[in-house]
Amino acid sequence: xAQRALTAVPDIADLSEEGIEPMSTRExxxxxxxxxxxxxxFDKTSLREIAEQIGVTKAALYYxxxxxxxxxxxxxxxxxxxxxxxxAQFGDQEPTSALWADLMDKIVDQMLAHRRIFLLHERNQAAxxxxxxxxxDESHEDLQAGFRRVLSDTxxxxxxxxxxxxxxxxxxxxxxxxxx
Amino acid sequence: xAQRALTAVPDIADLSEEGIEPMSTRExxxxxxxxxxxxxxFDKTSLREIAEQIGVTKAALYYxxxxxxxxxxxxxxxxxxxxxxxxAQFGDQEPTSALWADLMDKIVDQMLAHRRIFLLHERNQAAxxxxxxxxxDESHEDLQAGFRRVLSDTxxxxxxxxxxxxxxxxxxxxxxxxxx
DNA sequence: GTCTATATTTCGATAGAC
DNA sequence: GTCTATCGAAATATAGAC
Numbered sequence: 407x408a409q410r411a412l413t414a415v416p417d418i419a420d421l422s423e424e425g426i427e428p429m430s431t432r433e434x435x436x437x438x439x440x441x442x443x444x445x446x447x448f449d450k451t452s453l454r455e456i457a458e459q460i461g462v463t464k465a466a467l468y469y470x471x472x473x474x475x476x477x478x479x480x481x482x483x484x485x486x487x488x489x490x491x492x493x494a495q496f497g498d499q500e501p502t503s504a505l506w507a508d509l510m511d512k513i514v515d516q517m518l519a520h521r522r523i524f525l526l527h528e529r530n531q532a533a534x535x536x537x538x539x540x541x542x543d544e545s546h547e548d549l550q551a552g553f554r555r556v557l558s559d560t561x562x563x564x565x566x567x568x569x570x571x572x573x574x575x576x577x578x579x580x581x582x583x584x585x586x
Numbered sequence: 587x588a589q590r591a592l593t594a595v596p597d598i599a600d601l602s603e604e605g606i607e608p609m610s611t612r613e614x615x616x617x618x619x620x621x622x623x624x625x626x627x628f629d630k631t632s633l634r635e636i637a638e639q640i641g642v643t644k645a646a647l648y649y650x651x652x653x654x655x656x657x658x659x660x661x662x663x664x665x666x667x668x669x670x671x672x673x674a675q676f677g678d679q680e681p682t683s684a685l686w687a688d689l690m691d692k693i694v695d696q697m698l699a700h701r702r703i704f705l706l707h708e709r710n711q712a713a714x715x716x717x718x719x720x721x722x723d724e725s726h727e728d729l730q731a732g733f734r735r736v737l738s739d740t741x742x743x744x745x746x747x748x749x750x751x752x753x754x755x756x757x758x759x760x761x762x763x764x765x766x
Numbered sequence: 767g768t769c770t771a772t773a774t775t776t777c778g779a780t781a782g783a784c
Numbered sequence: 785g786t787c788t789a790t791c792g793a794a795a796t797a798t799a800g801a802c
Contacts, residue, residue, distance in 0.1 A: 431767080431768090446712065447629070447712030447713070449627065449629030449630060449712075450629060450712060450716070452794080452795060452796085453795080453796070453797090454794095454795080462767090462768070462769090463768070463769060463770080464795095464796085464797090465768070465769065465770080465771095465797090465798085465799095466767070466768050466769075468796090468797070468798080469767060469768070470767090472797095473796080473797080474795095474796070474797095529711060529712065530712075531709055532626060532627030532629075532630065532709060532710075533627065533630075536626070536627075536630065611785080611786095632776080632777060632778085633777075633778065633779090634776090634777080642785090642786070642787090643786070643787060643788080644777095644778085644779090645779090645780085645781095645786070645787065645788080645789095646785070646786050646787075648778090648779070648780080649785055649786070650785090653778080653779080654777095654778065654779090
C-alpha cells in the first residue's frame with residue numbers, strides 16, 4: 407500500500423462551504439445536524455437539539471426545511487454532489503494506467519477530506535433506506551450510469567492482479583476503516 | 587481463499603431454539619423484533635408493530651420484557667452466548683496450526699448460520715451504544731478476557747504472513763461482506 | 767427570518783379486569 | 785398470560801405575531 411500525502415486537496419468544490427463570509431443559517435443547520443446524526447444517530451436526534459446547538463428555535467428549522475427527513479436528504483445530496491464531481495474529473499481523456507492511478511489517488515484524498523459525509527451514511531443505513539423508499543431516484547440513476555460508464559470503459563488498462571471478486575471487499579473495508 | 591462447505595454445521599447450541607415443541611411467546615417476540623430491528627432499525631420499530639406481527643397486543647410484550655431496550659438486550663445476549671460457545675470450542679488442547687484452522691473454519695460457518703444476529707448489530711450501532719452506557723459489563727469483561735486468553739496463547743503457531751495491522755481490516759470486511 | 771405558543775401524533779409504559 | 789383502556793412524555797409540525 408503506497409504512502410499518500412494526507413494534506414488537504416481542495417479540488418472538488420468544497421461541500422462544507424467554509425468560505426470567508428459568515429455561514430448561512432441553512433448551512434449551520436446542516437452542519438449541526440451532520441454532527442448530531444453521526445454522534446447519536448438520526449432517530450435519536452431531535453429537531454430541538456439541532457436548533458439549540460446553533461442557537462435558534464425549532465420553528466426556525468421549519469423555515470429552511472420542510473421536515474426532518476428533508477434535512478437528512480439535503481445531507482444525502484452532498485454525497486451525490488461528491489459523486490458527480492468525482493465522475494467529472496474522469497472527463498473524456500484517454501484512460502491510461504497512470505491517469506487512473508492519479509485520479510483514484512486524488513479521489514481517495516477527497517473522500518478523506520469529506521469523510522464525515524461517508525461516516526453519516528455508514529452510521530444511518532436504516533434511515534437512508536427509509537429515505538430512498540420515498541424516491542429521489544432520477545439523480546441516483548444518473549450517478550449509477552455515470553459510474554458504470556467510467557468503470558466499464560473498455561480502454562481502461564486492467565492489471566488483473568487483484569481478482570475483481572476480492573476488490574470490492576478490499577475497497578469497502580478500506581473505506582470503513584478510514585472512517586473510524 | 588479456500589473453498590469451504592456452506593452446509594449447516596450444528597455445533598454451537600442452536601440459539602434460535604427451533605426445536606420440536608411450539609415456540610414460546612418470548613421467543614416469538616424476539617424473532618419478530620429481530621426481523622423488524624434489522625429491516626427498519628430499532629428506533630423506527632414500535633412495540634405495536636412487534637406485537638401485531640405475532641398476533642398479540644403491545645401490553646403482552648410487557649409481561650415478557652420490562653422495556654423495549656430489554657428486548658434489544660435479550661437479542662444482544664444471543665451474541666454473547668455465541669461468543670462464549672465459540673470460546674468454549676477452543677478448550678485446553680494444544681493449539682496446533684491444523685486445530686486452529688479447523689476451529690476457525692467451523693466458527694465462520696456458525697457465524698453464517700447465525701448471521702442475522704451479527705447483521706442486527708451492524709445495522710443498529712447507535713442503539714447498542716446507548717444500551718452499553720447502562721452497563722451489563724461483567725459479561726463483557728468475561729468475553730473479552732476469554733478472547734484475549736485464546737488469542738494471546740503463546741503456544742499458538744504464528745505464520746506471520748499477514749501483518750496484524752491488516753488482519754483486522756480483512757476480517758472486518760469479510761464479516762461485513764457475508765452479511766449482505 | 768425568527769420567535770412564542772399550540773396542535774397533533776406517536777410511542778413507551780402502567781393499571782387493572784379476565 | 786393476555787386483554788382493554790389510558791397516562792404521560794416527547795417529538796414533529798403548524799399558526800400567527802413581530
